[in-house]
Amino acid sequence: MPRRGVRAACAMHHGCMLLSRLAQVSQEVAATSARSRKIGLLAELFRDADADDVPIVIPYLAGRLPQGRLGVGWKVLSRPVAPAAEPALTVREVHALLTELGEVSGTGAQERRARLVGELMAAATAEEQRFLLGLITGEVRQGALDAVAVEGLARATGAPAADVRRAVMLAGSLQTVAQALLARGPEALEGFRLTVGRPVLPMLAHTAASVSEAVDKLGVCAVEEKLDGIRVQLHRDGDDVRVYTRTLDDITDRLPELTGAALDLKGERFILDGEVIALDGAGRPRSFQETAGRVGSRVDVVTAARTVPVSPVFFDALSVDGQDLLDLPFAERHAELARLVPEPMRVRRTLVDGPADLSAAERFLADTLERGHEGVVIKALDAPYSAGRRGASWLKVKPVHTLDLVVLAAEWGHGRRTGKLSNLHLGARDADGSFAMLGKTFKGMTDAMLAWQTERLRELAVEDDGHVVTVRPELVVEIAYDGLQRSTRYPAGVTLRFARVVRYREDKAAAEADTVATLLAAHREVTR
DNA sequence: TTCCGACAGTGGGGTCGCAAT
DNA sequence: ATTGCGACCCCACTATCGGAA
Numbered sequence: 001m002p003r004r005g006v007r008a009a010c011a012m013h014h015g016c017m018l019l020s021r022l023a024q025v026s027q028e029v030a031a032t033s034a035r036s037r038k039i040g041l042l043a044e045l046f047r048d049a050d051a052d053d054v055p056i057v058i059p060y061l062a063g064r065l066p067q068g069r070l071g072v073g074w075k076v077l078s079r080p081v082a083p084a085a086e087p088a089l090t091v092r093e094v095h096a097l098l099t100e101l102g103e104v105s106g107t108g109a110q111e112r113r114a115r116l117v118g119e120l121m122a123a124a125t126a127e128e129q130r131f132l133l134g135l136i137t138g139e140v141r142q143g144a145l146d147a148v149a150v151e152g153l154a155r156a157t158g159a160p161a162a163d164v165r166r167a168v169m170l171a172g173s174l175q176t177v178a179q180a181l182l183a184r185g186p187e188a189l190e191g192f193r194l195t196v197g198r199p200v201l202p203m204l205a206h207t208a209a210s211v212s213e214a215v216d217k218l219g220v221c222a223v224e225e226k227l228d229g230i231r232v233q234l235h236r237d238g239d240d241v242r243v244y245t246r247t248l249d250d251i252t253d254r255l256p257e258l259t260g261a262a263l264d265l266k267g268e269r270f271i272l273d274g275e276v277i278a279l280d281g282a283g284r285p286r287s288f289q290e291t292a293g294r295v296g297s298r299v300d301v302v303t304a305a306r307t308v309p310v311s312p313v314f315f316d317a318l319s320v321d322g323q324d325l326l327d328l329p330f331a332e333r334h335a336e337l338a339r340l341v342p343e344p345m346r347v348r349r350t351l352v353d354g355p356a357d358l359s360a361a362e363r364f365l366a367d368t369l370e371r372g373h374e375g376v377v378i379k380a381l382d383a384p385y386s387a388g389r390r391g392a393s394w395l396k397v398k399p400v401h402t403l404d405l406v407v408l409a410a411e412w413g414h415g416r417r418t419g420k421l422s423n424l425h426l427g428a429r430d431a432d433g434s435f436a437m438l439g440k441t442f443k444g445m446t447d448a449m450l451a452w453q454t455e456r457l458r459e460l461a462v463e464d465d466g467h468v469v470t471v472r473p474e475l476v477v478e479i480a481y482d483g484l485q486r487s488t489r490y491p492a493g494v495t496l497r498f499a500r501v502v503r504y505r506e507d508k509a510a511a512e513a514d515t516v517a518t519l520l521a522a523h524r525e526v527t528r
Numbered sequence: 529t530t531c532c533g534a535c536a537g538t539g540g541g542g543t544c545g546c547a548a549t
Numbered sequence: 550a551t552t553g554c555g556a557c558c559c560c561a562c563t564a565t566c567g568g569a570a
Contacts, residue, residue, distance in 0.1 A: 207561075443562050
């Protein structure tokens with residue numbers, strides 16, 4: 001790949017990071033478990049990086065390709081190519097080549113892709129080849145994502161880490177902040193302020209096991225309905241309305257109802273946080289699947305909106321009339337929200353006066369479930385809005401169901417679970433004595449359980465295709481889950497939502513496991 | 529010294545929509 | 550037409566590091 005012209009220009013601009021540098025740092029970061037050392041390694045890399053390299057270097061370090069899909073699979077990638085002896089590739093050259101690769105289409109596309117991959121691999125050293133392979137297949141796993149990169153950036157530029165973190169939350173993008181920091185230094189952070197029209201990363205909630213646990217932790221608090229819909233951030237600046245998702249995708253065009261609702265409010269400039277949900281004629285929530293399908297529809301929005309209309313329900317205000325509310329206590333932010341948004345468009349809530357008032361919180365949860373909603377979110381009244389964080393001041397509580405199911409098979413794990421049987425196939429007893437698969441889970445296992453189940457399931461194995469190990473259906477496991485969903489994939493027509501392992505039930509035989517019939521009876525609202 | 533908050537990793541199901549077959 | 554696949558929606562849980570208490 002003779003690109004001498006490009007490289008000569010690079011030398012003059014001092015930038016143009018070599019891929020070998022990135023590959024080496026990535027390897028070192030992966031090899032250490034100490035967070036502080038990871039930060040140090042990234043800081044060193046950032047000191048040498050040009051601001052223009054940032055849009056490539058940042059995603060690469062997180063193991064992501066900025067282009068997204070490339071259209072190359074294992075078949076093309078696993079062809080061995082003799083590595084180059086000397087590192088010469090720059091990250092920009094690699095980026096250009098991968099972009100070209102992603103744009104290949106039409107007749108002979110596969111062949112052309114294979115040729116480009118071959119060219120790239122031939123120009124890469126063995127270490128670079130390993131890095132590229134990991135990057136393209138999404139298996140970098142170096143224990144450092146955005147949070148570590150933020151610390152590294154702070155150390156490299158001398159900016160306070162907290163300020164960098166806040167700028168990232170307000171910009172909604174590490175890349176933007178990194179670029180500004182490397183180009184202009186710590187002063188650049190002042191440019192990142194809360195702005196109507198520019199989305200910020202939303203605050204998230206932790207899980208609490210019960211209402212009493214949450215109220216004990218938070219004291220005086222608000223208990224709010226948790227709606228099972230899609231999180232939205234609504235921005236209005238005069239006649240301009242924008243709607244963003246949790247990951248800051250702009251979905252304004254898919255939700256015409258929200259533009260209308262925003263323009264009806266008595267305020268010209270604001271940012272609101274809330275949820276959209278589809279309700280049926282009686283005002284009860286439709287299933288998450290229906291809401292998600294509606295919000296996901298992009299092509300014929302008019303028909304989708306007529307068939308499944310959605311309603312916005314807001315629970316927080318981040319900015320009103322040019323005033324940034326993020327650092328105000330929740331009680332004050334909510335007062336602003338209440339001033340702006342009439343009741344039916346605000347989430348139902350009740351105020352609870354600490355643990356002594358627990359029964360009020362319990363009643364509210366029971367009532368909320370009765371109305372068909374998912375659960376509650378319990379919020380401290382004195383806490384600021386922690387954009388982009390899973391703040392300890394928001395705790396969600398949802399009912400949890402459990403079942404005793406039978407392990408039908410297990411899949412070999414990846415990454416730190418390599419060599420362990422990880423992902424369990426779960427079955428319930430069916431009328432004819434066979435087992436109907438209800439879904440899979442890999443959650444809830446400790447390392448000890450993982451080791452134990454690997455041994456135990458190997459004893460029960462009847463087949464191993466290298467990916468799935470099928471076993472005799474004898475091992476019973478207690479599974480927690482959040483509810484049932486309709487499914488076209490599984491034979492009973494339903495699957496478990498968020499299934500996770502609680503414990504193994506060696507005291508139970510497979511014949512004592514729960515049945516499909518009892519499961520369906522317990523969730524009649526789903527199958528109706 | 530112990531505790532606990534924040535992170536990364538390990539994947540789950542569904543839906544939509546595009547591209548390849 | 551069908552099918553495979555990526556990008557997003559929703560998400561739970563454990564292990565670990567390192568600062569807070």
